[in-house]
Amino acid sequence: MKMDTSKMLEFKPKTSEQLYLMYTQIKEISTGVTNLQEDLDKLFLRKRVIEIVENEYDFGKVVEVFEIFGGYVNRSFGIRVEKNGEIQELFIRKYKSGVQAKEIEFEHELITFAKEHGLDIAAGIIPAADGRGFIKVENPIINGEDNNIEYYAVYDYLEGEDKYTWLTPYCTDKEFASMAEVMATFHNATRDFDPKGLERVELKILDFVDTLPNIFKEYAAKDCDNIYHEFFNKKLNAIIEVIEKNKIDKDLAGKMPYNPTHNDYHPGNVKFRDEQVVGIFDFDWSKIELRLFDVCLGMVYTCCYWEDKEEDKLRLDKCEIFLNAYEQRMHELKGLTGFTKEEKASMKNMMAFANMYLINWCADAYYNDMEELNDYEYLAYLKHQIKLMDWIEDNEEAIQEMVSKL
Secondary structure, eight states, X not given: OOOOOTTSOOOOOOOHHHHHHHHHHHHHHHHHHHHHHHHHHHHHHHHHHHHHHHHHSSSOEEEEEEEEOOOSSSEEEEEEEEETTEEEEEEEEEOOTTOOHHHHHHHHXXXXXXXXXXXXXXXXXXXXXXXXXXXXXXXXXOTTOOOOEEEEEEEEOOOSBOOOOTTOOOOOHHHHHHHHHHHHHHHHHTTTOOOTTOOOSSOOHHHHHHHHHHHHHHHHTSOOOSHHHXXXXXXXXXXXXXXXXXXXXXHHHTTSOEEEEOSOOSGGGEEEETTEEEEEOOOTTOEEEEHHHHHXXXXXXXXXXXXXXXXXXXXXXXXXXXXXXXXXXXXXXXXXXXXXXXXXXXXXXXXXXXXXXXXXXXXXXXXXXXXXXOHHHHHHHHHHHHHHHHHHHHTHHHHHHHHHTO
């Protein structure tokens, strides 16, 4: 008996031309949804910033809101407010998802202490009308997700010029020296800081690097197929070899100064005027750490090339300017000591660890949010740090020779 198809819908095959038309239509819809999502994100954040400032602070009415780009973790805004006919400019930070309140409290206590003890160019925290240093917002819980907490804080808006980013760290020699002098001033100003039990939730660098081989192996074992993952797996053994090679004895480290550190010190987090640093901000990565780590991380961030033809080089001439200016400023301040013999002996190893810290940042950011991030962008970051890793290992003698001149 034949099947009666008179009341059935036939699934007819499509031609390639028909399928292409369907594909382009879906692509247009997808692009439209993405654009709509981005527009809604901007509208939401603008409204949220306005509500927080006008409801929680005594600044008057918000008249303009601008997003400040350059950061990869927090979101930042410059706003203008008007009260009694006067315009004031402020800086607003929306903290990264997952940050803990005690970490923000640590950051704010540290900034306040630093400003009171000699670092007067830091962006100060402006308290809310009721005295709170930051504002906690609880969004509705959707689909059982628990990342519904947001934190916002208001800071002084610093004068000066945003001349560089962490991807374009091409300061003049005077600017390199000024950056080092400001870091020394910060370290000295905070040398007696009491964290009162508060601290950023992250291991000290020597303990931290010990955890990285297992973390990196877990990333490498992930089931994904893309150009970033392929390169990471290709370099995994070399990365682990560098971690195991560059050891700093814990007893030796115990003789080095521990101090509040910035941990994100690069030309994108300072402002300049006439080749001098006139403002410093973004202390949210700060913690109590080996002083040497902060210095080495600052150099790895700042004293390097990013262009293809030069990106495998750390600029030792700029490192030398940085170290000498730091040392000179520390002698002038007559507080915290200059570089100790233990720090000088460990400089190359700590440079390797500082660079490894950034390799971890790149891997951690990518593997925990790969669906939202651009494979090629983060591959470029990873390749840059891997080339610096290789350069540091190949130039140990040159690094130690530079340090011996201090």
